[in-house]
Amino acid sequence: MSTYIFILGKHPDLSIAELKTRYPKADVRRGGDSFAVMESELEIDQAEFNRLGGSIKCAKVVGESDMGNQVDVLSDVLFSHYKDIKLEYGLSVYSFSEKQLRPILLKLKKKLQADGVKSRFINNDFKNISAAQYKSIKEKGIEIIVAKTNQAFLIGEVVGVQDIDAYSERDFDKPFRDMEMGMLPPKLAQILINLTGVSGKIWDPFCGSGTLVMEGLLMGRDMIGSDIDSDRVDGAKKNVEWLGQKAEAELFTHDATKPFKSDYEAIAFEGDLGIPHNQHINSDKLNQIISDLDDLYVKFFENLKNMEFGGPIVAGLPFFRLRNGDEVDMSKTVEKIESLGFKSTALLRDKYVLKYSRENQAVGRAIYRFQMS
Ligand SMILES: C[S@@+](CC[C@H](N)C(=O)[O-])C[C@H]1O[C@@H](n2cnc3c(N)ncnc32)[C@H](O)[C@@H]1O
Structure with missing residues (x-):
């Protein structure tokens, strides 16, 4: 010991x-x-x-x-x-x-x-x-x-x-980057993967530029990544190729609200954030964004329920910081996800949500782990 x-x-x-x-x-x-x-x-x-x-x-x-x-x-x-x-x-x-x-x-x-x-x-x-x-x-x-x-x-x-140099190379030197959609910091991608608690294949259904898929491959896992936007999937493929890892990645265009069955053991993702990280917005516009995101995430979890997926789902959902410092999160959406039968499981003692954000960011990530109860 x-x-x-x-x-x-x-x-x-x-x-x-x-x-x-x-x-x-x-x-x-x-x-x-x-x-x-x-x-x-x-x-x-x-x-x-x-x-x-x-x-x-x-x-x-x-x-x-x-x-x-x-x-x-x-x-x-x-x-x-x-x-x-x-x-x-x-x-x-x-x-x-x-x-x-x-x-x-x-x-x-x-x-x-x-x-x-x-x-x-x-x-x-x-x-x-x-x-x-x-x-x-x-x-x-x-x-x-x-x-x-x-x-x-x-x-x-x-x-x-x-290894801060290696992180920054993966973050900034990869061939495809898209600041508009916001990209997951590689360190947070690793945390999301580890929080699944599984050692098998993981699916990122909102893969964007493929950060989570790349980090999973470096951790020696087989990974699946999909996104509704085919240009982003092409970009993720370029990034994965650039990484040159032996582990396998399946990358394809797919709407996460539609069925997809495969041999993945867990799901981990940073979902759509609605707006770029540095864009503070007023509360009227925010209501619309939250309502659209609510629609997306509820449909996504309804789909998982229909697919009878029983593994862990680690989700980075957005929370928004207004100019006056107030924070608005998606807790109402989380309640809807729970009412579908997905239990939010404690990440640490009695903490069911843990936040990740950089100073002055208008959008941060609230990390949850769900599992069908
Ligand atoms: C914040 S980005 C994810 C970024 C990614 N984690 C990265 O590091 O590059 C959210 C992604 O969700 C995708 N998306 C939005 N709605 C979707 C849906 N219904 N099905 C699949 N992907 C969707 C967007 O195209 C976008 O690429």
């Missing part, structure tokens, strides 16, 4: 829900305001970490300290990596002030020197290690993190860091 520290992204509840669903046998709990602690039989390495969208960094716990013996524990951990050449390391701290880094790093350097270890820390200005810095030291050195829980300081060796 190993213990891991996961540094959580900007939507910590979603990140924890993702961990709990992807690792159902593990014990996942909140460790501090910025991290979760997971005890698991599973080995987490960079390849496994790359399949998560909601965590920024992962470290395997190798020790524990209190305030008094922190430097001793850290120097023991670093010493175990010393191989007679200059040891390069970085140190990051979580759930306590980054200001503590300076005294810890300076004392640690002295201690290592006294023990005859040639070392160099790579922290810039005594700040936490960035993803780019981690990339540069992971071949020849190590990043250690110290995470403060209520009981102790957990000391961990970093085993995975979010």
